[in-house]
Amino acid sequence: MRLQLFVQSVRMHNSVMKDKTIPEKRDSDTKERLLKAAKNEFLEKGYQDASLRSICKSAGVTTGALYFFFKDKDDLFESLVRDVSEGLLSMLKEHFAGERKAFEEMKKSGKLPPRTEMADDVFAGKKIFHYLYSHYDEVNLLLKKSKGSLYENFTDQVVAITEKQNSLALGKYGKALVHWVSHMQINSFVHILTHVKSEKQASELLPYVMAYLQKGFFGLVDWDKK
Amino acid sequence: MRLQLFVQSVRMHNSVMKDKTIPEKRDSDTKERLLKAAKNEFLEKGYQDASLRSICKSAGVTTGALYFFFKDKDDLFESLVRDVSEGLLSMLKEHFAGERKAFEEMKKSGKLPPRTEMADDVFAGKKIFHYLYSHYDEVNLLLKKSKGSLYENFTDQVVAITEKQNSLALGKYGKALVHWVSHMQINSFVHILTHVKSEKQASELLPYVMAYLQKGFFGLVDWDKK
Amino acid sequence: MRLQLFVQSVRMHNSVMKDKTIPEKRDSDTKERLLKAAKNEFLEKGYQDASLRSICKSAGVTTGALYFFFKDKDDLFESLVRDVSEGLLSMLKEHFAGERKAFEEMKKSGKLPPRTEMADDVFAGKKIFHYLYSHYDEVNLLLKKSKGSLYENFTDQVVAITEKQNSLALGKYGKALVHWVSHMQINSFVHILTHVKSEKQASELLPYVMAYLQKGFFGLVDWDKK
């Protein structure tokens, strides 16, 4: 069995992000400048403390311009993170769907997964990290700077999805534990992402983290067998 | 009827005598009401979004009254959490000091700790949980509602203390991993606290969580022995 | 003739100030402490910026106590400066009354005053300085810290009295000039008082200042004779 983590088909989801081409006017980069300034401000202060005034100022535009391109503060934030958010969520869902299929088959055949090698999981982890680090800022906004915005529950959503998956193997231990495990798994990634700046360093850290999480996880799965 | 009248009047007088014994202070429970209102507001909206106006309103006083009892918004918040904060930190430090001593002896004697039974840890965990749940609201304020206040780094402080401890056993794996492990451990507690409302349920969950964390932890400690 | 400045009979006016004996309670120095604290606060921040809160705090009393002894902020300030204010004003008036008498006689006899020696004026100046420096703080409050209080026009009052005197010798030049000369004379003293901390240094400075003022003054008096 594999660790419950989002992965797979990064290429697919990249396509979701590709449509950044603005079809309208070409000679104006105002929107771009606004988005850039907004990203910096949101990253620096978080959604709530970010000031539209200040964003406009550092973009060299007036507030009216901002409101031409964006409905309101929430829309501005959403414009920065929507694609990555959607990409991440659907990526995750598909991955888990695949895992569920494998789990079903496993159950049917009665064979346990080979747990001695965790190479697969680490590999998967590296793949997803690559995706996350490729959209470092946006992911950061989603995970750590979204309080007060429409996305303030993003992490909860991710946890919820993970929870569904984990309840397959750990359901018998009750919802609270499943929730806790899921939270820990997701949080592990979030923490690394927000504390380890380079993908390379994150990659080096990953095997240890994976080992930790797997030991814990299988400790629960095998609880009644000891 | 007569008898009834008599009986009735006795009851009446009893009730009159029952008046809440308030020694000292007479006319004023204002501070109490303010603290209560503040606690609710802070819990509901977090430090930053809490409005002193709204607190005063729901306490039934004017803003001036608030400023008679509290220096400023920070002081109001601090009044709610200071004791628990200090209690928690010193409790933690003492606990770790004890652990360090055990660790030193263990090293000297060359004997590994008996890791098959984790009764001790669970017991300690339950003790801490009991304290935390006894001050549920305050702990919540400290851990989840303190952003913007003087206590916004409280969790970081706790993690930092834990980190020092963990670096004894895991130092060789680098700071990043030690930090991650510490973060995970603390987060485990925080998560349970903020998601499991009753101490009883938390107690039931604890052994599993402990098992998970221990497996992971010793997995790292024994990394090179496998 | 003498320079138009307040002086004389310091001893007389000292008696005005002597009634500081509080007949009431003796065992409580609260009022004293309040006055002391108030003096410091007023000197430091001026009447307007002084905070009664802060005064009470540094006196170690509550605001209620202050309002037992003093009607309001103005009354508190007045209690500090009233005696010196009255002393100063009546001293000034008497001095000028004397001068006026001398001036009348001089006019009658047709003799000009001996203007070569200004020893008298300097002597008078030193006397008044001694009085001012004996009540340094109160004078400071009156002259420089009274804005917003009932005494904010104190300096104007002094100037007005001086003006009356000067108009005897300079009246023919118009009110504006008389006012200007009077303002300059008074301001000279005020400036020295607030910039030269020790009476000794002020005494050394005085002859030069007197010479300056006298030259200017007699230059005007003799204007049409040149």
Next chain:
Amino acid sequence: MRLQLFVQSVRMHNSVMKDKTIPEKRDSDTKERLLKAAKNEFLEKGYQDASLRSICKSAGVTTGALYFFFKDKDDLFESLVRDVSEGLLSMLKEHFAGERKAFEEMKKSGKLPPRTEMADDVFAGKKIFHYLYSHYDEVNLLLKKSKGSLYENFTDQVVAITEKQNSLALGKYGKALVHWVSHMQINSFVHILTHVKSEKQASELLPYVMAYLQKGFFGLVDWDKK
């Protein structure tokens, strides 16, 4: 040598102020109305006691509007006085620079300046008065209403500059006297300005004032020659 007073090249500095013509803006005189209202309020109550609310009200706008045009209260005040402040200071500096040059040459040639006619000084004085009266309100704000603002030390600055100049001729008498003389000279102007409303009347007063100050000044310069 000439009396130490700011003068000269009024025409030059006028040019600095001339670029107030902003032809662009169309529909809004709000800023103008705010500035006017602010000027009145500041003149009436002084910087500290002025209320932005009250300014906005009398300008017929909301506080938000004020903050569109001005950063804060200080900025509003500065907008009223900056130009005149700068003009005044640089005017003063240049004048003194010119005087210093003359002083040096005089020293070299050993010739004393012709002190019998003070026509030059009076002429210079009238010129500067013309400038001051052309910006009557702003000068008033600077000199008498700036307490609490960024300009509260403006008069001190002017005195300090004058002091440097005076120390050339009077340095031997010590700092205290130089300071006093400078203070008196500047105060003379300030006093006239704030007490004589019309430039015409001020002009008539000026020769007498100049005579007074010159007599005093040269009395000191010649102190040891008598």
Next chain:
DNA sequence: GATGAATGAGTGTTCATTCAT
């Protein structure tokens, strides 16, 4: 004599948002 409590109006400032042009 003095406390402790409370008032209520006031302060400067910031904010997301709107809208005519």
Next chain:
DNA sequence: AATGAATGAACACTCATTCAT
């Protein structure tokens, strides 16, 4: 496509003063 202007409500905080006890 974008500007410049303006709104209006909200914010934390300070103040002199009052009053029952």
